[in-house]
Amino acid sequence: MTQINYRKVIAVAIADAMRADPDVFLIGEDVGAAGGAFKTTAGLFEEFGPRRVRDTPISEQAIVGTAIGAAMTGLRPIAEIMFADFAGVCFDQLANQLAKYRYMTGGQVRLPVTVRMANGAGAGFAAQHSQPAENWFLNIPGLKIAVPGTVEDLYGLLRTAIADDDPVLVFEHKNLFALKGEVSADTLAIPLGKATVVREGTDVTIVAIQQMRHRAAEAADQLAAEGISATVIDPRTLVPFDDEAVADSLRRTHRLAVVQEAPHGGSWGASLVARMTADNFTLFDAPPLVIGADETPVPYSPGLEDAWLPSVSRIVSEVRKLVTW
Amino acid sequence: MTQINYRKVIAVAIADAMRADPDVFLIGEDVGAAGGAFKTTAGLFEEFGPRRVRDTPISEQAIVGTAIGAAMTGLRPIAEIMFADFAGVCFDQLANQLAKYRYMTGGQVRLPVTVRMANGAGAGFAAQHSQPAENWFLNIPGLKIAVPGTVEDLYGLLRTAIADDDPVLVFEHKNLFALKGEVSADTLAIPLGKATVVREGTDVTIVAIQQMRHRAAEAADQLAAEGISATVIDPRTLVPFDDEAVADSLRRTHRLAVVQEAPHGGSWGASLVARMTADNFTLFDAPPLVIGADETPVPYSPGLEDAWLPSVSRIVSEVRKLVTW
């Protein structure tokens, strides 16, 4: 298989899903003729036409609501919310409708809706276009959440999300668009709730997603040079979450660090730590650590944003302290 | 001072604030002539008139946005969002505007906006009118969050919120409306970020807010009868959070249980546990525990909703297990 990047694999996954199932369609602002604001849906309009690739007005509530109504009546919509931050303008549709409709109706409807959103900081887009917005949805049962950090995971999780009968939010990290990878037949079958072990080590378990997965892996390389052996785990989905993969590693390392792009309050990292300390208390030889961003909005200026995001060197130094605790 | 209930003290606090500062005004759906959907603002329209007590169309985005614009230009708005769940339809205004405006402009504006919302489960309002929505805002730096659980705290925190130069979300728990209490001169001065110790004990620290604070206190009574001595702490505000009060108690009890109305993922309880285990790891003699609701939307039927919410007996039995861990 040929190399492809994180940006381009999106359209490949969507096209494959659309070819496989005539009920799959794509809806969003400029997803069609223009190929997407990030060019992540280029070529789909040409192949599938305006019936299945629909450019919308700037109306996120209508986009998500339309996807819900279409899903309820048998279609399998993929809705794009251009930047994850814009989930704010359709939050009711996501949190009160999409997440709850099946439950409130006692299971009368299926909601196979995939909502794709470009996520995350590090590209100079400032406070309203950079939030790691996956954390907004953690306390809303009914939504599944995928956070792919590689080309393979993005392809595989997107296919899985589209095929899943429940709502799945797929966060595409916009600072990973240039990342390269290969899509093979295996990638098709990435289930929700299955972590991947990025590297194996014995001294500490580092859990990280998306942009931070890569920084964590780089930090692990540097730590290895110092003789510190780190496991790096990417859970790939936050709901469901593969607690067992983390616990399994903890049984060997007895130390846990979560690296995340978000501030601490209400984050997935904090929730993971709370679950792990509740369920695997005796495994810990040192305090669990969450390495995250400052409790501020995302600043614009490059120097400020770089300082805001956990850097490789900060990860290295905090993990080093953890290991020697 | 005379007894007053949680429902009625709201209008007292608002009236006192409006008398003290002519720039304070109230805006929301049916807050005026009708005295509020929960009758929490009764009498204000009669005293202050339509200029300062403004009934709005059903337009939550416009309500919050108007409050922001008014605050930025010198007023001190109190905006009511009738049910906290409706924060979904104005989430952008809360999360991307109110929380970030000061920061994005480099501190050019003050945003003394108080947003009041009726919160919580237990009254048979079903999935779209019962969520403990305070957890939606934890990963959004820039918002302060008050969760008063008594008449005194509601009065005091509402006054403090209105006087504060930053945005404060005040969650009023609708299952506490009948709760009685007294408002005295002291209550005026409840700062944000200052917990209250509901009862002192030596075996376990229970942290809980609003409805669950009362259930926790009742559970503590029952546990006391069994010889288990529990401290119950109500943090009263989630942002800022009085970590020190919890840590201080942990130094004596070495055991922590959070009782919350919400599911675990992304909750304030999980975040608190993660902070405590990171900062006070050696204090723990047993795994920290979060007693919360199921990971489902709030069901309607009384039997289902009662099973969903942590009950006094569930708190008792889980804390009992924790203490003997």
Add this chain to the structure above:
Amino acid sequence: MPVELSPATASLAGGAPEGAADLLRQMWRIRLFENTVMDLFTRGLVRGSTHLCQGQEAVSVGACAALRPSDTMTCTYRGHGAVIAKGAPLDACFGEILGRAGGLCGGKGGSMHLTDVSVGALGSNAIVGAHLPISVGAALTSSYHGRGDVSVAIFGDGATNIGAFHESLNMASVWRLPVVFLIENNQYGEYSPLRSTTPIDRLADRAAGYGMPGEYVDGNDVVAVHAVMEAAVARARVGQGPTLIEADTYRQVGHSRSDPATYRPAGELDRWLARDPITLLSDAMRAGGAHPPPEDVEREAAAEVDAALRRAMDMPEPDPASRLRDVYGAAA
């Protein structure tokens, strides 16, 4: 503001048309259902809140009579009437409000969320305006498959001021989707009279801003509602796009169970009671000497409602463990 309407409007002036008995029967079923629900709440047999539609029956009955079973409908927390009019069984409706296992939603939804997908009642929504885009989505499915099914969203006057209304009408019009937006203008949003929240007199006029037809109809005249809906549905079915309809009516009861509705101007309720939709149709039927006579229709409906309530009262409470089901379909 609604013009003062004569006791009988044009469509009923010449007597009741064929099929009037069916329309009357539906209105009685709803009226008596709602009266019974009110009674259940008053007796403390139900907790939470409920929003009733006595006086507004002509809107949902007239509208749903213009639909075929494969057409879909969404509505609000004040949707008991609409869900019944679309064909949901009365016993399962009662059962849901009572929170029973045999309720439409197994007791998970309650009064504000009556849903019966099997008859095309796609859901009652408790967030003002939120179901409009969902109906747009149902219309999209119809158009996607070329089915000719029509989707109807029924909502209140107050909902015309929320963002989702605007986005839905615009998108439906751009895409010429088969959806009808039906405003059940009962003159109030909670306790606020329409004129205090809305700067125009005719809500149907908002249609122009979306390039779609806007129709106004006497919402207490079930035959007139039916006629205007039939025309809108016919346009939608053949691909001519959405319509906005304003049906003027009146909420004869409070907003919710705790509301005594003291904010109404003196005499207003009486004026509207004189134009009660059931009375209007019954009078027209009597004038034409209809068979069966209206009294028989009422009696049969009452018997049906009573029997349904008894069945519902016998339904078991849901198993507490059932609260953990139906969050996800696929394994989570």
Add this chain to the structure above:
Amino acid sequence: MPVELSPATASLAGGAPEGAADLLRQMWRIRLFENTVMDLFTRGLVRGSTHLCQGQEAVSVGACAALRPSDTMTCTYRGHGAVIAKGAPLDACFGEILGRAGGLCGGKGGSMHLTDVSVGALGSNAIVGAHLPISVGAALTSSYHGRGDVSVAIFGDGATNIGAFHESLNMASVWRLPVVFLIENNQYGEYSPLRSTTPIDRLADRAAGYGMPGEYVDGNDVVAVHAVMEAAVARARVGQGPTLIEADTYRQVGHSRSDPATYRPAGELDRWLARDPITLLSDAMRAGGAHPPPEDVEREAAAEVDAALRRAMDMPEPDPASRLRDVYGAAA
């Protein structure tokens, strides 16, 4: 869709009015500012994104010329022109886009969030439609204090389809607040031509749905924009409520820095370039033999922009620790 406009419209046909040189100077300052920003991005001196307004200068310049300093204005990510027109200093605008400590927002906001509260430029918003209710709030303050100040929200054609637009216009009208809603209709929302997302031809027509006046104006004719704004502002100041204005113009550049704008029909750009707002005004001034001549105005503006850029380039980077400030005002 915009009618084809003649090269010079009515207001400029008789030559340029008094004050034309000031309007021209503002347009040149903005044009050259934007050209410079484009150059900074092309040279990789700025990261993130930027949205420029070349070709649209007449809208913000004409609008802001109708305002007094205590009047307020909000705008979008495409707001450099509006913020400059309202009076923000060029060097601090450059500084902000460059992310410098001396930028308007200390480097925290960037290109999409230029804000200068001291001159009434209350903020540039990066969420489509989100600033409309904020401008309603500023108008509320004015009316609360009886100040007579007017609040203006400038936004794009695409923003007229989002919920916040609807809620804002409705509430402003119900309360007759002193706010002007100004649509800068540049024919596209990102890459989508207006007609593909909006089912009506004249956006100003939406005003009727809110019971407020709707005005259409040639947005490339700065004098015409100014005139229609003055009338709306005058109405607002004396308590006659809001106005919706649609100013037709054209985005001569791509949506954002990465957009080559290949979706434009052949010839469209040329037709609009022929009606460039700066050219139109300059021609009218020349026809009237204006002093100073347009060339002098351009030259002075260029010198001013150059000097401002140099000052901005000399501003220091912000202290990294400053990222922790300005979240809260009171201690958190």
